Amino acid sequence: MNPLLQVRDLVVRYGSVTAVDHVSFSVAVGETLALNGPSGCGKSSTALAVLQLRRPASGRVRFEGRELTGLPERELRPLRPRIQPVFQDPYGSLSPRHRIRDAVAEPLKVQGRWHRETGQARVAELLDRVGLAPALGDRFPHELSGGQCQRAGIARALASEPRLLVLDEPVAALDPSVRAGILNLLADLRDDLGLGCLFICHDPAVVRHFADRVVEMRDGRISSSRPLR
Numbered sequence: 531m532n533p534l535l536q537v538r539d540l541v542v543r544y545g546s547v548t549a550v551d552h553v554s555f556s557v558a559v560g561e562t563l564a565l566n567g568p569s570g571c572g573k574s575s576t577a578l579a580v581l582q583l584r585r586p587a588s589g590r591v592r593f594e595g596r597e598l599t600g601l602p603e604r605e606l607r608p609l610r611p612r613i614q615p616v617f618q619d620p621y622g623s624l625s626p627r628h629r630i631r632d633a634v635a636e637p638l639k640v641q642g643r644w645h646r647e648t649g650q651a652r653v654a655e656l657l658d659r660v661g662l663a664p665a666l667g668d669r670f671p672h673e674l675s676g677g678q679c680q681r682a683g684i685a686r687a688l689a690s691e692p693r694l695l696v697l698d699e700p701v702a703a704l705d706p707s708v709r710a711g712i713l714n715l716l717a718d719l720r721d722d723l724g725l726g727c728l729f730i731c732h733d734p735a736v737v738r739h740f741a742d743r744v745v746e747m748r749d750g751r752i753s754s755s756r757p758l759r
């Protein structure tokens with residue numbers, strides 16, 4: 531069976547600096563692959579290239595058997611809902627001007643999947659799926675805790691019905707007491723929905739808790755790769 535995501539010989543440059551140097555890996559359906567390493571090792575640059583938010587200098591990114599690298603934006607646009615990011619800053623990923631229910635509804639509206647009769651029920655269902663009371667949808671991000679905001683960000687990602695989540699340090703900004711709950715939620719969603727997860731993390735303990743395999747990065751290169759399950 532073909533992998534959900536396949537990255538081959540990926541190179542990402544910022545001017546004359548090579549941030550990612552011929553990196554290769556794959557992610558299967560229902561699998562979590564962790565990219566682990568110190569700050570500045572190229573993990574987040576790799577994630578941006580997978581999301582096609584940073585175009586690689588060379589290499590290949592294939593998703594569900596389709597080559598993404600080099601596609602013009604008009605061809606990428608219909609594929610983007612299937613690869614959804616969850617970022618480190620739970621407040622920064624949500625507009626401070628939008629109520630939570632509007633933030634979760636936005637992908638449905640942008641993608642033409644909003645139905646007047648059922649839209650609000652779908653938003654309430656998504657909030658419940660991530661462990662948020664639907665009444666919290668009336669609040670603004672600054673009225674929620676960091677953990678609640680991250681759950682709302684996950685609900686927003688789920689609204690697009692993705693097949694792959696790109697999780698860039700999703701618990702690094704949260705209190706230790708909140709982290710386990712978010713990781714358990716992500717694990718449940720992965721297992722229940724058959725999601726693939728590319729998990730960017732610098733904490734080996736968190737990686738062991740959540741990932742199936744880990745790729746260690748140093749100075750833009752892969753230094754090792756091993757299974758954890």
